[in-house]
Amino acid sequence: MKRYIKLAVVLLSSVYMAGCSDFLDVDVPDDQLDEGKVFEDDRMAASAMVGVYTKLRSAGFFAGTVSGIGVQLGCYTDELEVTTAQTVEYRFFYENALTSSNTGVKSLWDNSYQQIFAVNSIVENIGSSQKLTEGVRNQLLGEALAIRALLHFYLCQTYGSVPYVTSTDYNINRMIKKQPVHEVMQLAIDDLKEAEQLLSPVYPSTERVRFNQTAVQALLARMYLYTESWVLAKQYAQTVISSAGYALETPDKTFLKESKSAILQLKPGFDGGNTSEAAAYTFNTAPAPNLRLSNHLLEAFEEADNRRTHYVRFVGQDMANAHAFKYKTVGNTAVSAEYSILLRLEEQYLIAAEAAAELGEWDKCNVMLNALRFRAGLEEITVSTKETALNAVLKERRVELFCEFGHRFYDLKRRNHLSDLSIVKTNWQPHFSVLPLPESELLLNPNLLPQNNGY
Numbered sequence: 207m208k209r210y211i212k213l214a215v216v217l218l219s220s221v222y223m224a225g226c227s228d229f230l231d232v233d234v235p236d237d238q239l240d241e242g243k244v245f246e247d248d249r250m251a252a253s254a255m256v257g258v259y260t261k262l263r264s265a266g267f268f269a270g271t272v273s274g275i276g277v278q279l280g281c282y283t284d285e286l287e288v289t290t291a292q293t294v295e296y297r298f299f300y301e302n303a304l305t306s307s308n309t310g311v312k313s314l315w316d317n318s319y320q321q322i323f324a325v326n327s328i329v330e331n332i333g334s335s336q337k338l339t340e341g342v343r344n345q346l347l348g349e350a351l352a353i354r355a356l357l358h359f360y361l362c363q364t365y366g367s368v369p370y371v372t373s374t375d376y377n378i379n380r381m382i383k384k385q386p387v388h389e390v391m392q393l394a395i396d397d398l399k400e401a402e403q404l405l406s407p408v409y410p411s412t413e414r415v416r417f418n419q420t421a422v423q424a425l426l427a428r429m430y431l432y433t434e435s436w437v438l439a440k441q442y443a444q445t446v447i448s449s450a451g452y453a454l455e456t457p458d459k460t461f462l463k464e465s466k467s468a469i470l471q472l473k474p475g476f477d478g479g480n481t482s483e484a485a486a487y488t489f490n491t492a493p494a495p496n497l498r499l500s501n502h503l504l505e506a507f508e509e510a511d512n513r514r515t516h517y518v519r520f521v522g523q524d525m526a527n528a529h530a531f532k533y534k535t536v537g538n539t540a541v542s543a544e545y546s547i548l549l550r551l552e553e554q555y556l557i558a559a560e561a562a563a564e565l566g567e568w569d570k571c572n573v574m575l576n577a578l579r580f581r582a583g584l585e586e587i588t589v590s591t592k593e594t595a596l597n598a599v600l601k602e603r604r605v606e607l608f609c610e611f612g613h614r615f616y617d618l619k620r621r622n623h624l625s626d627l628s629i630v631k632t633n634w635q636p637h638f639s640v641l642p643l644p645e646s647e648l649l650l651n652p653n654l655l656p657q658n659n660g661y
Contacts, residue, residue, distance in 0.1 A: 246337040252410075254331075255346050258324050258353060259415065263472040263482075263546065266317030267360045268611065270472075270482030270533075270546050272296050275360070277486055277497065278310055279612035282638075284502045284630040286609070289494045296497075302633055306645035306661055314364065315644050318357050319371065325350040325357075326374050348404030352417040355394035355401070356425060362390040363432070363616050366640040366658055370394075383653045391433050398426050407449065413463075415473040415545065420449050424469050424549045427557045432620055440561035440570075443554040452551050454581050457516035460552070461532045463545050467552060471545035481546045484533035487609065492522030499528045499608075502630055506604050512583040513605055530609040548611070552578060556603050563595035571595050578602055596621075635660060 244250045262268050267275050273295065280286040281300035288300040295310040297303075304311055328350045332343055354372070361368045367384040370393045385393075405419040414421075427442035446452070446469070453466040460467055474480055489495055499518060507514040519531035535543040559574035568590050575598055576586045589595040600617060607613040618624045619639055628634040637660025648654050 245331040245335040248339055248342040251328075251332070251335070251338055251342060251346055254328055255349055255416070258321065258328070258350075259472065260475065261317075261321050261324060262353070263475070266314060266321060267357070267364075268472060268546070268548060270484075270486060272486050272496075273310065273313060274482075274486075275314070275364075275612040276483065276609050278314075279615040280609050281497070283614045283618065284500055284627055285614055286497050287494075287500050288496070289498055290496045294496075302631055302635075302638055304642060304661075306642040306648070306657060308642075311641050312644040312646060314641075315361075315647065318361055322354055322357050322371050323374055325353045326372060329354075329372075330374060344404040345406075345410050348401040348419075348422070349410075349417045351397040351401040351404070352422050352425065355397040355429075358390055358394045359425075359429065359432075360612075362387045363619070364612075364641055365643060369654075380651060381653055382651065388433070391429060395426065395429050395433075398422050398429065402426065413471070413473065413545075414468050415471050417470065420446055420452070421470040421549055423449075424554055427554060431557050431560060432616075434564075436561040436564040440558050440565065440567075443558040443561065446554045447551065447558065454551060454555070454577060456581060457513045460516075460550070461534075461544055461547060463542055465547070465550070467550050468545070468547050469549040469551060469554075471547050473545050474542055478538045478540060478542055480535040480537065480539060480542055480544050481533045483530075483546060483609075484536045484544065487530040487533070488519075488536050489521060489527075489529055492524070492527040494521070494527045494529065497529070499530060500630070503604070503608055504528060506601065508584055510583055510585075511605065512581075517605075517608075532609070552606055556599060556606065559602075560596065560599045563589070563592055563599060566592070568595070571599075575599065575602060578606065637661070 244254055263270075265273070270276065272278075277286065278296050278299045281288055281296045282302065286300070288294075288297050290297075295308070298308050298310065328346060332338065332347050332350070335343070338346075358368070358370055367386050368390060369382040370385055370390050371379060371382060373379060401417070402419055402422045405417065405422055407419045409418045410416045423442050424446045427439050427446060430436075430439035430442060451466070452469065455465050455467045459465060463471075487497065489498075504514075504518065507518075517530065517532050518528050520528045533544050533546070555574045555578050559571045562568075562570035562574065572586075572588055575589070579586060579602070587598060589598050600621065600623075603617055604614060618626065624639055625634070625636070637658065640658050642658055642661035643654060648657060
C-alpha cells in the first residue's frame with residue numbers, strides 16, 4: 207500500500223485540475239493550488255472531482271488502452287488473440303502466465319488504490335469544509351462514494367479478498383487487512399446507497415460524464431446481481447430502464463457520444479479527443495499486428511445479428527482477422543465523436559432478464575431479452591426454464607458486452623463457468639479465477655498475506 211503514503215496536497219495538485227473545463231468551466235493553474243482553499247470554493251472543489259475522472263480514464267481498470275481490463279481480460283479469456291511476437295504485458299494475460307511480479311497485475315492494483323486515495327481525500331475534505339454550498343457538497347460526496355464503491359467492486363472481483371479503504375491516514379493504511387469478497391461488496395453497496403440519497407437524477411454537467419443518481423442505481427443493479435439479490439437487482443435495473451432520458455439505441459448509434467443508452471461515460475481529455483479503445487483495437491492491414499477477435503467469440507454471433515455488423519470489422523479477404531469496432535473514431539476530430547461508455551442501458555436489460563430468470567418470471571425475462579434481440583435484428587425467443595433462460599442471457603451478454611471492462615471474465619466467474627475456458631486455454635487452472643496479489647505490496651504490508659492460492 208505504499209501509494210497511500212503520498213500527502214493529500216501532493217495528490218490534489220497532481221490530479222484535480224486535469225479536464226476540469228467540463229464543470230462550471232473551472233480553469234485554475236496548477237501552481238496556484240492550495241489544498242486549504244480547494245474546498246472553500248464550489249468551483250475549485252468541483253475541479254477536484256473532475257480530476258478524479260481524468261485519472262479513471264487514464265490508468266487502471268477503465269483505461270481504454272492495452273493496459274486496461276478491456277484488453278487484458280479479453281486476452282485472459284476467449285475474446286481476444288494476441289498476434290504480436292513481442293513480449294507485451296497483455297501476452298502474459300493471454301498465455302495465463304501471470305505472476306505476482308507482473309507489471310500489469312501491479313499496475314491495476316496501484317492505480318486503483320491511488321484513485322481510491324483521491325476520492326477518500328475528497329470525502330475527508332468535504333467533511334471538514336464549512337464553505338461549500340449544500341448542493342455541491344452533496345453532489346461531490348455522492349460521486350466520491352460511488353467511485354469508491356466502483357473501484358472496490360472491480361478490485362474484489364479481480365483479486366478476491368482486498369482491503370476496503372476509507373481513509374487517507376498512512377498509519378492506518380500501511381497495516382490494513384484484507385476483507386472477504388462478500389464484505390467488500392456489502393461495503394460498496396453501503397457507499398452506493400448513501401450516494402443514491404445524495405445525488406439527483408440530473409447530471410452535474412451537460413454531458414453524461416459524472417455520476418448522477420441513475421448511474422448509481424445502475425451500478426447497484428449490477429452489485430445486487432453479483433450478490434444474487436435477485437429481487438433488488440431486477441428492481442434497480444427496472445428503475446433505470448424506466449428513467450426518463452434513456453433509450454435503447456440501435457447498434458450503429460450505441461457508442462456515439464450522444465448515445466441515449468449511455469448512463470456514464472468517460473470524457474476524453476480535450477475537445478476533439480476520442481476514445482483510447484478505438485486505437486487499442488483497430489488495425490487496417492492483415493494479418494492483425496497485435497490483437498484480433500477470437501473465432502470463439504465470432505462464432506457466438508447469430509448470422510443475422512446486426513451487432514456483428516456494427517461491433518465487428520473484418521480486415522482482409524479471408525475473414526480470419528477481425529477487431530472490435532464498437533468505437534470507430536481513431537485519433538482526434540474537430541468535434542469529439544465518441545466517449546468511452548462505463549455504464550449503459552443494455553446491461554440493465556440483461557440484469558433484469560437474468561434476475562427474472564432466477565425468479566422464474568418468464569414473461570419479464572422474455573421481454574427484456576427480446577428487446578435487445580429486436581434491436582439487433584434477431585427473431586424473438588421464448589424461454590420457460592431456468593437453464594434455457596440463463597444460457598440465453600449469458601449468450602446475449604457475450605455478444606453485447608465483449609471487450610468492455612472484463613464482463614466476459616466476471617460473468618463466467620460468477621456463474622461458475624470459468625472451466626469452460628479450458629477448451630480454448632489448454633493450461634487453464636481453477637486458481638486463475640483471481641489474479642495474484644502484487645508481491646511488492648505483500649512485502650510492504652504483511653497483513654495482505656496470504657498470497658492468493660496457486661501463485
